[in-house]
Amino acid sequence: MLRENFKRIRAEIGQAAEKVQRSPDEVTLVAVTKAASAGQVKEAFEQGIRVFGANRVQEEAPKIAQVPGARWHFIGHLQTNKVRHVLPVYEMVQTLDRLSLASEMQRRAEKLDLKLKVLLQVNISGEKSKFGLAPWELGDFLQEIKTFNCLEPLGLMTMAPFTADPGEARPYFKKLRLLRDEHARPDRMLPHLSMGMSGDYTVAVEEGATIVRIGGALFGSDR
Numbered sequence: 656m657l658r659e660n661f662k663r664i665r666a667e668i669g670q671a672a673e674k675v676q677r678s679p680d681e682v683t684l685v686a687v688t689k690a691a692s693a694g695q696v697k698e699a700f701e702q703g704i705r706v707f708g709a710n711r712v713q714e715e716a717p718k719i720a721q722v723p724g725a726r727w728h729f730i731g732h733l734q735t736n737k738v739r740h741v742l743p744v745y746e747m748v749q750t751l752d753r754l755s756l757a758s759e760m761q762r763r764a765e766k767l768d769l770k771l772k773v774l775l776q777v778n779i780s781g782e783k784s785k786f787g788l789a790p791w792e793l794g795d796f797l798q799e800i801k802t803f804n805c806l807e808p809l810g811l812m813t814m815a816p817f818t819a820d821p822g823e824a825r826p827y828f829k830k831l832r833l834l835r836d837e838h839a840r841p842d843r844m845l846p847h848l849s850m851g852m853s854g855d856y857t858v859a860v861e862e863g864a865t866i867v868r869i870g871g872a873l874f875g876s877d878r
């Protein structure tokens with residue numbers, strides 16, 4: 656089943672990219688493992704999926720152990736005291752949303768002498784239930800983390816409100832892209848837009864997503 660799901664998702668990403676004259680190679684599928692078993696994660700790796708997304712540190716550790724060679728992105732709300740578990744296991748944290756977290760990441764990364772790729776999570780919809788910087792906070796925040804030389808800000812991440820109609824997510828994705836365009840600088844291009852999940856990834860690709868985070872549509876929600 657996973658095999659067919661992967662094939663279908665890849666085809667749909669391809670079609671969505673083609674529709675707007677983008678190359679499907681610009682889009683990375685991050686397989687979100689929160690509802691997947693360690694066995695399913697292993698199977699996904701065997702099918703060729705290389706990048707995985709986790710939103711909890713301890714719970715996902717056994718799955719990470721199953722797939723040596725896989726790349727992991729942290730996509731959940733990250734507590735500052737968990738940063739030490741994230742480094743150096745994860746190559747990217749997609750959910751940087753506050754200065755205290757950035758400081759701790761910088762401190763840990765410096766100690767380990769490594770660079771951590773980060774995306775800035777933005778709360779585009781403004782829903783109270785969602786984490787992330789407000790769009791108008793982004794400029795100052797980017798300025799504030801500039802001195803953190805172990806952090807590599809590579810773009811923005813958002814979650815659209817949950818709706819039955821994926822088309823309703825489009826304005827939020829568009830806003831994230833425009834926000835990125837507004838803040839991109841020659842020395843800080845912010846190339847990545849992580850947006851789109853199982854219900855709306857084709858719309859996200861049409862709006863410029865370079866990373867889609869997909870759980871249910873890949874692993875099946877009935878486990």
Ligand SMILES: *Cc1c(COP(=O)(O)O)cnc(C)c1O
Pocket residue numbers: 687689710730731814852853854868869870871872
């Ligand atoms: C769970 C989750 C996803 C994947 O959601 P699906 O609807 O299962 O594809 C993507 N991003 C984040 C931040 C998540 O927590």
